[in-house]
Amino acid sequence: MLKVDALYTEYPNERGQVVKAAQNVSFEVPRGKLFTLLGPSGCGKTTTLRSIAGLERPRAGEIAVDGRVVYSSQRKTFVAPNKRNFGMVFQSYAIWPHMTVFENAAFPLRVGNGRHGKQDIRDKVMRVLSTVALDHLADREATKLSGGQQQRLALARALAMEPQLLLLDEPLSNLDAKLRERMRFELKRLQRELRLTTVYVTHDQGEALALSHEIAVMNEGQIVQVGSPRDIYERPRNRFVADFVGSANFLDATVAGKGDAENGWHVRTAIGLLECTALEPLREGDTVAVSVRPEDLHMSAERQGDRNVIAGTVDAKIFLGECLEFQVKVDGTMLLARVHPSFSPPVGTRVHLRIDPEKCTAIPEEKRKAA
Amino acid sequence: MAIAGELTAGREMPPAERRGFDPKWIFIAVSVVIVAYLGLVPLVFLLWQSFFTPQTAAKAAQFTLDNYVQAYTSLETFRLFANSLEFAIGSAIFAFVLGTLLAWMNERTNTPFKALFFALSIVPLIIPGILFVVAWILLGSPKIGLINLFLQKWIGTDFVFVNVYSLWGMMFVDGLHYSPMAFLLMTAAFRSMDPALEESAMMSGASVLQVAWRVTLRLSWPAVFATLLILFVRALESFEVPALLGLPVGIEVFTSSIYRAIHQYPSQIGLASSYAVTLLLITSVGVYFQSRLSSQGSKYSTMTGKGFRPRTIDLGPWRWAAAGLFIAYFLLIVILPFLVLLWSSFQRFYSVPSMQALQNLTLDAYRFVFTYPTLATSVWNSLLLAFGSATIIMLVTSVICWIVVKTKIPGRWLLDNLASLPMVFPGLVLGLSIMIFYLNVDIGIYGTIWIMFLAYITRFLPYGLRYNTTSMLQIHKELEESAAMSGASWSTTFWRIILPLLKPGLLAGWIYIVIVSIRELSASILLYSPGTEVVSITIWELWENGQYVELSALGVLLILALFVLVMAAQWVARRFGMKEA
Numbered sequence: 001m002l003k004v005d006a007l008y009t010e011y012p013n014e015r016g017q018v019v020k021a022a023q024n025v026s027f028e029v030p031r032g033k034l035f036t037l038l039g040p041s042g043c044g045k046t047t048t049l050r051s052i053a054g055l056e057r058p059r060a061g062e063i064a065v066d067g068r069v070v071y072s073s074q075r076k077t078f079v080a081p082n083k084r085n086f087g088m089v090f091q092s093y094a095i096w097p098h099m100t101v102f103e104n105a106a107f108p109l110r111v112g113n114g115r116h117g118k119q120d121i122r123d124k125v126m127r128v129l130s131t132v133a134l135d136h137l138a139d140r141e142a143t144k145l146s147g148g149q150q151q152r153l154a155l156a157r158a159l160a161m162e163p164q165l166l167l168l169d170e171p172l173s174n175l176d177a178k179l180r181e182r183m184r185f186e187l188k189r190l191q192r193e194l195r196l197t198t199v200y201v202t203h204d205q206g207e208a209l210a211l212s213h214e215i216a217v218m219n220e221g222q223i224v225q226v227g228s229p230r231d232i233y234e235r236p237r238n239r240f241v242a243d244f245v246g247s248a249n250f251l252d253a254t255v256a257g258k259g260d261a262e263n264g265w266h267v268r269t270a271i272g273l274l275e276c277t278a279l280e281p282l283r284e285g286d287t288v289a290v291s292v293r294p295e296d297l298h299m300s301a302e303r304q305g306d307r308n309v310i311a312g313t314v315d316a317k318i319f320l321g322e323c324l325e326f327q328v329k330v331d332g333t334m335l336l337a338r339v340h341p342s343f344s345p346p347v348g349t350r351v352h353l354r355i356d357p358e359k360c361t362a363i364p365e366e367k368r369k370a371a
Numbered sequence: 372m373a374i375a376g377e378l379t380a381g382r383e384m385p386p387a388e389r390r391g392f393d394p395k396w397i398f399i400a401v402s403v404v405i406v407a408y409l410g411l412v413p414l415v416f417l418l419w420q421s422f423f424t425p426q427t428a429a430k431a432a433q434f435t436l437d438n439y440v441q442a443y444t445s446l447e448t449f450r451l452f453a454n455s456l457e458f459a460i461g462s463a464i465f466a467f468v469l470g471t472l473l474a475w476m477n478e479r480t481n482t483p484f485k486a487l488f489f490a491l492s493i494v495p496l497i498i499p500g501i502l503f504v505v506a507w508i509l510l511g512s513p514k515i516g517l518i519n520l521f522l523q524k525w526i527g528t529d530f531v532f533v534n535v536y537s538l539w540g541m542m543f544v545d546g547l548h549y550s551p552m553a554f555l556l557m558t559a560a561f562r563s564m565d566p567a568l569e570e571s572a573m574m575s576g577a578s579v580l581q582v583a584w585r586v587t588l589r590l591s592w593p594a595v596f597a598t599l600l601i602l603f604v605r606a607l608e609s610f611e612v613p614a615l616l617g618l619p620v621g622i623e624v625f626t627s628s629i630y631r632a633i634h635q636y637p638s639q640i641g642l643a644s645s646y647a648v649t650l651l652l653i654t655s656v657g658v659y660f661q662s663r664l665s666s667q668g669s670k671y672s673t674m675t676g677k678g679f680r681p682r683t684i685d686l687g688p689w690r691w692a693a694a695g696l697f698i699a700y701f702l703l704i705v706i707l708p709f710l711v712l713l714w715s716s717f718q719r720f721y722s723v724p725s726m727q728a729l730q731n732l733t734l735d736a737y738r739f740v741f742t743y744p745t746l747a748t749s750v751w752n753s754l755l756l757a758f759g760s761a762t763i764i765m766l767v768t769s770v771i772c773w774i775v776v777k778t779k780i781p782g783r784w785l786l787d788n789l790a791s792l793p794m795v796f797p798g799l800v801l802g803l804s805i806m807i808f809y810l811n812v813d814i815g816i817y818g819t820i821w822i823m824f825l826a827y828i829t830r831f832l833p834y835g836l837r838y839n840t841t842s843m844l845q846i847h848k849e850l851e852e853s854a855a856m857s858g859a860s861w862s863t864t865f866w867r868i869i870l871p872l873l874k875p876g877l878l879a880g881w882i883y884i885v886i887v888s889i890r891e892l893s894a895s896i897l898l899y900s901p902g903t904e905v906v907s908i909t910i911w912e913l914w915e916n917g918q919y920v921e922l923s924a925l926g927v928l929l930i931l932a933l934f935v936l937v938m939a940a941q942w943v944a945r946r947f948g949m950k951e952a
Contacts, residue, residue, distance in 0.1 A: 053852075053856060054855075055852050055855065055856075080855075081852075081855040081856055082854075082855045082856070082857070082858045082859055082860055083858070084856075085858065086856060087856065088852075088853065088856040090849040090852065090853055091849070092847050092849045093849075094847065094849035094850045094852065094853035096850060096854075096868060096871075096872070097872070098871040098872060098874070107854070107857050107859070107867075108857035108858055108859075111854070111857060111858055111859035111860075111863050111867070112857070112858035112859075154853075157853070157857065158856070161857060161858060167856075
């Protein structure tokens, strides 16, 4: 459906230096799927989205939707944004303050090429407004809406034009935490029901994991990993992904030998010998980083099991409501563990940590050196 | 719209892979040509003219340095230079001290009647310079001035207390008229200051005056300097005061000399041009430093964004003295000038107030004014020029402003500077350059209302740009991007999104330009001809004819009309100012 191929963009910043915003970005989004570009600010995700929208002109590459090329540096094609028929929801919502709710949503139908009759516009607009549950506010001034309502109106406006592609630029980032969680569900439900091909940009890994069919993690203008939410979270291919998506403990290690399981390896770390999983084949003697999620450290007072169990001392703890976080000191290395509040040993207690080898990922280090 | 689409889409960077012509340049070229034509062409012709002898039927114009030689070798010019500087510095300092004191009283003390202070800010707008000067002649001339007569009668002497026909008198009248400008600028400066800075000085044990002198004023130093520069440049450009008060007693400054050089026979356009070039150089330096200062403003900025109002200083019993000062000021700047015009407008012949004169009250002057042959024409011309130029300026600058603020097109700074260039032109110099240009390039507009139309558009272009820029900066770029994503072309977006969102700035700027156009005198005075008079010119002519009572009647009506307009402007600002995104 959407095909982005070898996209390069750059632009001069305020001081006139060239910022390389996207470097060789390529991906494909199948019809009806929600694809997320995830990364820290300045990683090029918004520039990539704006290039798809046509609001920015890339340096090189090709963008095609359903076989229709909207941008190609080779063929010197550039379709203006108003001719692309893509719906977009902006970070600021960009609700026009001088129009009512209805007029905002009707705008795309009134200015486009397709001629719509009055009644036709009315029907279409009321249908999208009721989709986002704003039909009872159609005649209200747009500025009188709450933040969540404005967000839904922005979505309705993007839907009203029956777009080929829906582009969402951090649509939830301006909402407060509670509302954001609710809108997440609503957005997901809408996208799945309408089967709209969607590109979603966010820096919030929680949103990305919750909404997407597929995620591309970006860093410094490049896509560093593409995969399903589970892939990204459970099998990060490099240290950046492991660190950016969720939180992780990193241990420097050297490969000691092949383990029992398929993809299983023994590694030597500062806290002892560990069994872990690797996505790529390793060789003995390789330096790797071992990544373990805090929730995958099972903490207990007594030693449980015999594989991958290490002993340490509770150094500090914080109460977060739904869980407790512990800093556990193991032979001078500090590990972060997240456990259920029912288990709460005091600071200074000797505890045991067990790590499932499946949840313990070895990431080859040469990638980091190359970057 | 192919042009429009390109303009929105292609602006992030120049399309490297495309060869050939990009239509967006047509847009930029047209705007640059318009503003360059308005701003640059008259300037170039002014320079050119200052190097040539006057063209006569017998002899073609020849290159000469005589104008400058004549201008710079005569002792007269040095006196002119000294007079101009002395007058400008004197009025600037007087206006500044007065305005700053009032601003400080209003912002930082508990002086009573503070609500009236805000009425001050609109005084220079509702009382045009020429009426203010005429009123002060009636109040402060040595022979008929009411202040002198009153004091002489009261004390029983024939000593002349005030004499506006002197350099000191000129500084007083000009400084007084523009002190509200200083008041406004310094009020803004005091408001943007973090009150905690003053409160901590207070907690350190400093007295009220110590805080005011050592903290408040020092912190607002950039604003102080900028305000002084603005007032200085403005006083140099001032025409009414030097012409009405200075010329009769032989005190000449640049503006009045330019006027005299043109209005003597044969008129010495070359000499006037060389004076004008000199004046232009001085004002340019002033405006340049002032813009440098305001662009560095953020470096000195003490704004914290906290919304609280500073604690006002309790002046104790002194607050009544402060209130007295304020009332005296209000009398001098509004009440007395208006009353004296009102009084004189009800007389048959001008006479000082007395019981006997009171019995001779008549509406004759108003009857005369309404039947005065050129009045209807001049009112019509004024309205036409004011509405026409305001509309054109606001529309043209909204496009210029869009290019400057919203695009990344290289060279847009040039457009901005070109459109701001008329800022440095004193009205009289602008009138002179436009006059010279259309005398030499005859396209049939010299002597018609169109030449004044061009002059007004040029003169007030920078104001339109200011108002539009302020509004344009507040429009989030996503508001127009979302229109593009909705399928709207550039022209649709501009018409249906940008212009409606600009409305507060457009309206406020439009009304402001209407008001300043109606008061305009110094550019019109060199460009009008019979049939194209405007209201301010009619007042000028009445003055020249000695028809004081008729002038007063017209003045009273004009002040009332401008008052209504200013009130409308403030209502619009309140009504629409809040609704911005």
